[in-house]
Amino acid sequence: AITAQSLSTIMTQHQSGLHFLGAVQGPDQVLDASPELFRKQLYAVSQHYKFIIVDIGCDMTALQLGMIEDSSAVILVSTAEVLAINQTRRAMNDLMAATVPGDLFQIVLNMVSRTSLDPRAISQGLRRPIIGSIPQDDNTAYMALQRSTPFVLTAQNTLISAAYHEVVRKLTGGVIQKLKALSRPQNLRSPSLNSPSGQVQGSGAPSSTAIVSKGNRPVDPMTVLKLQIHSELIKEMDLKKDLTSSKGDASKEKELYSRTQRVITQLADKLGHGLARDQRSRIIKEVLDESLGLGPLEDLLSDPSVTEIMVNGCDKIYVEKNGKLTLSTVTFTSNLQLRNVIERIVTPLGRRIDEKTPYCDARLADGSRVNAVIEPLSIDGPAVTIRKFPQDRITPDDYVKRFRSMTQAMVDFLKICVEEGLNIIISGGTGSGKTTLLNVMSSFIPVNERIITVEDAAELQLKQEHVVRLETRPANMEGSGEISIRDLVRNSLRMRPDRIVVGECRDGAALDMLAAMNTGHDGSMTTVHANNPREAVARLETLCLMAGMDLPVRAIREQIAGAVDLIVQISRLSDGSRKILSITEVVGMQGETVTLQEIFRFKEEGFDKNRKIVGTFQAMGLIPTFIEKFEARGVTIPRNLFTSSSSDQGTGSKNPSDTQGSLGGPSRSRMSPTMAPRIQRPNPLKKPGDENK
Known part of the structure; x- marks a missing residue:
C-alpha cells in the first residue's frame, strides 16, 4: 500500500511545497508500464495530494489515454504560432476521436509576444477558451534555469509570474471543480418540447422525466440520443458508400473508422450536452458499433x-x-x-x-x-x-476432460474408425453440437488425403492442408443461379476426393451422399437431425425420398445399410451439458429392416444435489463386425475395449468439479483412472521376419 511515509522516500521535495516524481531518467527513455496497474497506483497517490499534474508528452499510447480518462482537465500548452496551433487542433481531434470530452481541454498559450497571433482568434479557431497567456520573457526564464529555481519564487513581480498565477487561480478557483462533474454519473432527461434543439441533457438530480413514451412503449432517453446521433450522422456521411469503397483495404478501413468516430464524438458533444463521461463514452461506442460493426x-x-x-x-x-x-x-x-x-x-x-x-x-x-x-x-x-464458432479450437481431449462428453476409449475408437475410412453419420437435435463434433472428428483424417467439404454456410475449420471448401449459393433476384448442397455433392465427385464431408444433409442431397459413400469415397461424414440412431436411419430414408427418384423403400434401405458404417448420437441434456449418448454400428439388412448394434452408450442415473445429470458411459460388450477388416490390415484393437470394465466412466460424484466450455454447461464427473486399451498399428518401417529376431 502507498502511504505518506513511502511517498516521502521516492518523491523529490521542493521548498515551495511541490513534490516531483520522474517517470524516466532521460528524454530518450520511454515509460513501459501496464496502463491498468499504473492507473491504480496513480489513484492511490491521489489520495495524498490535492492536485496532481502529469506531463504525458506527445505520444498517445494506451498508458497516456488511460491517464487522460482519469483526469479532471487536459491542459494543452502551445505557442501562438500557426504551425503550433494547427498541431494543437490535430491533437484535440485525435483525443476527441478517442472519446475524450472536448470540455476537458484547457488551452494555455506560451511565449506570447506582440507579434504573436491574437489569443481571441486562436480561441475562436480552436473553439475552446484560452485560460492563460504566458508572455515571452527570455531573461527571467534563463535566470530561473541557471539557478534551478522557479521564476515564481525569484521574480515574483514580473509579468510572466503574474500570468502563471492567473492560470493557477483559474484552474483551482472553479475550472477543475466544474470539469469534475463530467466524470460523475448523471441522469438523462428526455428531450423537452420546450427545447428547440431537441438535445438530451444531463441532470445532477433524479428526474421523473427520464423516460419518454412512444405510443405505449417506453423509450430510454439514451436510445433517443443515439437515434438523434444516427440521424445526424447520415447527413454528415454516406456510410454505405464509404464501407463499400474501403472494403478489403486495411488503411482505408482504419481511416474510415477514425473519421466516423470523430464525427460521432462531435455529434455526441453537440446533442448530449452535459453527459457524464462514462455515458458519453458508452454512447459513442454503441453508435460506432452500430454504424460500422455489428452493434451490441x-x-x-x-x-x-x-x-x-x-x-x-x-x-x-x-x-x-x-x-x-x-x-x-x-x-x-x-x-x-x-x-x-x-x-x-x-x-x-x-x-x-x-x-x-x-x-x-x-x-x-x-x-x-x-x-x-x-x-x-x-x-x-x-x-x-x-x-458462435468457438474461439479456441475444441480438441478430443476437451470432450473427455473438459466437457465429460465421452470416455477416452470412445475417442480412441472413433479415431481409428475415421482413420480406417468408415462412413460415419453424426445424429442429434438442434443445438446438440453436431457440427462441432464433426469438426473434431474430421481432424482425425490423415493429412495426405484430399478432403472436399460441402456446407450451406461454411463452418468447418479443418486443420489439414489439402482441403477444398464449397458453399451453397442462393438464387439471384431473377430466381435463377441457385446452387444447392446436392449440386455441390454431385460436383465434388468429379474433383477426385478421398473424403467428402457434408455439413448437414437436409434434403435430396442425402441420396447423392449415400451414392458417394457406396462408390469408393470411404471415410465420408455428415450430420442429420434425429433423436436416436434408429430415427437417424428413418430420417435418411425420408431425405432420399425427397430426391424425387421414385426409388422403392427397400432399395433406399439397402443403400443406407451398404453405405453407412457408424452412427454417433449426440444430445444436449436438460442440465445444458452435451453427451455422446450412443455409438452404433450399422450391421446390414435383415428382411426389410436395417439392423443396428449399439457399441457404446451413456446411461442416465439421476441428478446430483446441484441438479446436474449423473450417469455412466458403458461399453455394451458387442464386438463390431468391421474389427476383423481392421485386423486384416494390421490394425490391432484389443477386444476388452468393448467391455464395460474398460469403458465405464460416470458423471456426478460426492466431490464434483465444475467444468464448462463452449460445447455445453457445467458437468460433474468421476473420471476413472483406468487408461484406455492401446490400439496397435502396423509399422511401415518394419521388415517381414523382424518379429522372429
Whole structure:
C-alpha cells in the first residue's frame, strides 16, 4: 500500500511545497508500464495530494489515454504560432476521436509576444477558451534555469509570474471543480418540447422525466440520443458508400473508422450536452458499433461464455450461456439499425435479404453461423440467430476432460474408425453440437488425403492442408443461379476426393451422399437431425425420398445399410451439458429392416444435489463386425475395449468439479483412472521376419 511515509522516500521535495516524481531518467527513455496497474497506483497517490499534474508528452499510447480518462482537465500548452496551433487542433481531434470530452481541454498559450497571433482568434479557431497567456520573457526564464529555481519564487513581480498565477487561480478557483462533474454519473432527461434543439441533457438530480413514451412503449432517453446521433450522422456521411469503397483495404478501413468516430464524438458533444463521461463514452461506442460493426452483438460475440445469440427484434436479445438461455441487457437502437447490421453480414457473402427473399443463411468472419429473418415473415421485427464458432479450437481431449462428453476409449475408437475410412453419420437435435463434433472428428483424417467439404454456410475449420471448401449459393433476384448442397455433392465427385464431408444433409442431397459413400469415397461424414440412431436411419430414408427418384423403400434401405458404417448420437441434456449418448454400428439388412448394434452408450442415473445429470458411459460388450477388416490390415484393437470394465466412466460424484466450455454447461464427473486399451498399428518401417529376431 502507498502511504505518506513511502511517498516521502521516492518523491523529490521542493521548498515551495511541490513534490516531483520522474517517470524516466532521460528524454530518450520511454515509460513501459501496464496502463491498468499504473492507473491504480496513480489513484492511490491521489489520495495524498490535492492536485496532481502529469506531463504525458506527445505520444498517445494506451498508458497516456488511460491517464487522460482519469483526469479532471487536459491542459494543452502551445505557442501562438500557426504551425503550433494547427498541431494543437490535430491533437484535440485525435483525443476527441478517442472519446475524450472536448470540455476537458484547457488551452494555455506560451511565449506570447506582440507579434504573436491574437489569443481571441486562436480561441475562436480552436473553439475552446484560452485560460492563460504566458508572455515571452527570455531573461527571467534563463535566470530561473541557471539557478534551478522557479521564476515564481525569484521574480515574483514580473509579468510572466503574474500570468502563471492567473492560470493557477483559474484552474483551482472553479475550472477543475466544474470539469469534475463530467466524470460523475448523471441522469438523462428526455428531450423537452420546450427545447428547440431537441438535445438530451444531463441532470445532477433524479428526474421523473427520464423516460419518454412512444405510443405505449417506453423509450430510454439514451436510445433517443443515439437515434438523434444516427440521424445526424447520415447527413454528415454516406456510410454505405464509404464501407463499400474501403472494403478489403486495411488503411482505408482504419481511416474510415477514425473519421466516423470523430464525427460521432462531435455529434455526441453537440446533442448530449452535459453527459457524464462514462455515458458519453458508452454512447459513442454503441453508435460506432452500430454504424460500422455489428452493434451490441460485438460485445456478445467477444464474450467466450456466450455460445448462441438470438435477436427477437431490436429490444430483445437472448444469449445461451452454459446451455441455458437468458435475456441480455443490451439492445439495438431501432429495427432499422438491426436491418443495417443484417445487411452488413450478408452483403459481403454475395447474398441478399429483402421483402422478396426475407430470410437468409450466412456466416461471420470467424465462421459463426447466422440465420436472419425480416418482415413480413418476422412480425415483431427482424430476427437473427447466431451460432458462435468457438474461439479456441475444441480438441478430443476437451470432450473427455473438459466437457465429460465421452470416455477416452470412445475417442480412441472413433479415431481409428475415421482413420480406417468408415462412413460415419453424426445424429442429434438442434443445438446438440453436431457440427462441432464433426469438426473434431474430421481432424482425425490423415493429412495426405484430399478432403472436399460441402456446407450451406461454411463452418468447418479443418486443420489439414489439402482441403477444398464449397458453399451453397442462393438464387439471384431473377430466381435463377441457385446452387444447392446436392449440386455441390454431385460436383465434388468429379474433383477426385478421398473424403467428402457434408455439413448437414437436409434434403435430396442425402441420396447423392449415400451414392458417394457406396462408390469408393470411404471415410465420408455428415450430420442429420434425429433423436436416436434408429430415427437417424428413418430420417435418411425420408431425405432420399425427397430426391424425387421414385426409388422403392427397400432399395433406399439397402443403400443406407451398404453405405453407412457408424452412427454417433449426440444430445444436449436438460442440465445444458452435451453427451455422446450412443455409438452404433450399422450391421446390414435383415428382411426389410436395417439392423443396428449399439457399441457404446451413456446411461442416465439421476441428478446430483446441484441438479446436474449423473450417469455412466458403458461399453455394451458387442464386438463390431468391421474389427476383423481392421485386423486384416494390421490394425490391432484389443477386444476388452468393448467391455464395460474398460469403458465405464460416470458423471456426478460426492466431490464434483465444475467444468464448462463452449460445447455445453457445467458437468460433474468421476473420471476413472483406468487408461484406455492401446490400439496397435502396423509399422511401415518394419521388415517381414523382424518379429522372429
